[in-house]
Amino acid sequence: MNANRFKNRTRTNSLNSNFMKKSHNTVKHLLIVFSALSIMGCKEESKEKKEAEPAVTKTIVPENLKWSERMMLSEIERFPKASKLDFVDKPRWSYTNGLVLMACAEVYQRSNEQKYYDYIYAYADELVGEDGTIKTYSLESQNLDMVKSGDVLLYLYPKTKEERFLRAAQTLRSQIDTQPRTPDGGFWHKKRYPYQMWLDGLYMAHPFYAHYTLEYDKGSSAQKAYDDIVHQFDLIQEHSLDAETGLLYHGWDSSKEQRWANKETGTSPHFWSRAMGWYGMAMVDVLDYLPANHPGRKRIIGYLNQYAEALTKYQDETGLWYQVLDMGDKEGNYLEASGSSMFSYVFAKGAHKGYLPETYLASAEIAYQGILDNLISVEDNGMVNLNQVCAVAGLGGDPYRDGSYEYYVNEKIRSNDPKGTGPFIFASLELDK
Structure with missing residues (x-):
């Protein structure tokens, strides 16, 4: 009897023990499931919270800097x-680099x-070899555009005393001596554009030509160079001057053989904003190096005043200028950023230097504000964009560019083309914005 009772009690205890173990495991399992669900819920809640909260954008360009530095940092x-620079895949020596780097x-x-x-130095360091050779540059092409980056060499050599920079500058100076010319002595824009002078070429070559002459030529050779520049x-x-408007045509063909050339005058058909911009910048920048007593100095200042007076007649109420300057009301024309930036710079510098009356400083300010109001956009990270820049325009070539109105207004338009951002930085500096 006692033995059976003991057996029954043992069995009962065993059953109770198994029940307790099972209950414990069940609770443990439930706790694990509950815990997992809680974690998943927290994750979902965290995910929803993260999605609801706006992502924090890292500032690349601080907004408390001046526009010149903001644009340079963006570049x-x-x-x-x-x-x-200029959206190319491979390193190259070109005028846009010299423009932005100066x-x-x-x-x-x-x-x-x-x-x-460091940004300036890295360009010259990469493209100028130890012997002074310039990578991607061809002297035989006799392309005035390629002289422009010589400004970078003239800037760096006095600071670094690296002979390769001076030798490279000497190579570019030698191009000027061998550049083909029109019958009356004007530089062809490029060897493959025979007998043609473009407004662009005055900016591409002559500030460098004048600066080099000031630093490295003496006596009669310097006088001859200054005379040639003027x-x-x-x-x-x-x-190229049109007497009626006071504007200058983009190009002039002394042979009058190009399809774009007027058979009587040799000029191209229209007044392109950026070509006029290059010309104005050439005048105010060359005057930095032309001796005060040179008789040509007064003539260039006279040309600059005539130029500024003509341009103000075509300044839009926004303060900007159109791609084709005198046809603002024609379908397809647009307010263009590079020319507008150049004119703002030219007017401001001309007034500050005393070449132009003070009234042109107001015109420069209006133009600059027009750029900020209509053509500048700023990204969330502070990056600054200059919009509505004509990507490129020229005359002749293949495919052939006829210089027509339709040609100029249908060339590609893009943001942040260095032919616009460089002049915008110059204008920002001149106006101290």
């Missing part, structure tokens, strides 16, 4: 290698931030 971000040099002078100097401006005024 460095867009083009970490200055050799690839604006960068001014930013460096104002800010004393080493990264700007002569180029005299020729452009003689052949």
Whole structure:
């Protein structure tokens, strides 16, 4: 009897023990499931919260800087290698690099931030060999555009004393001596554009030509060079100026053989905004180096005043200028950023230097504000964009560019073309915005 009772009690205890174990495991399982569900719920809640909260955008370009530095920082971000400015895949020596880098040099002078100097130096360091040869440059092409980046060499050589930079500058100076000319002595724009002078060419070559002459030529050779520089401006005024509007045509063909050339005058058909911009910048920049006692100095200042007076007649109420300057009301025309930036710079610098009356400073301010109001956009990270820039325009070539109104207004338009951002930086510096 006692044995059976013991057996029954043992069995009962065993059953109770198994029940307790099962209950414990069930609870444990439930706790694990509950815990997993809680974690998933937290994750979902966290995910929903994260989605609901706006992503924090990293600031690349601080908004408390001046516009010149903001645009320069944006350019460095867009083009970490200055050799690839202008949206190219491979490093190259070209005029757009020299344009932006000389604006960068001014930013460096104002800010004393080493990264700007390093950006300039890296370009020359990459493209100029130890023996002074310039990568991608061809002397035989006799292309005035390629002289422009020589400004970078003249900037760097006194600072670095690296002989390769001087030798490279000497190569570019030798191009000027061998550049083909029109019968009356005007530089062809390029060897493959025979007998043609373009307004662009005055900016591409002559500030470098004048600066080099000031630094490295002496006596009669310097006098001859200065005379030659002024002569180029005299020729452009003689052949490209339209007496009625006071504007200058984009190009002039001394042979009058090009399809785009007027058979009587040799001029191209229209007044392109950026071509006029290049010409104005050429005048105010060459005057930095032309001796005060040179008789041609007064003539160039006279040309500049005539130029400024003509341009103000075509300034839009926004403060900007159209792609084809005198046809603002024609279908397809548009307010163009590079020309407008150039004119703002030319007017401001001309007034500050005393070449132009003070009234042109107001015109420059109005133009600049028009750019900010209509053509500048700023991204969430602070990157600054200059919009509505004509990507490129020229005359002749293959496919053939006829210089017609339809041609100019249908060329590609893009944002942040360096032919616009460079002049915008110059204008920002000149107006200290």
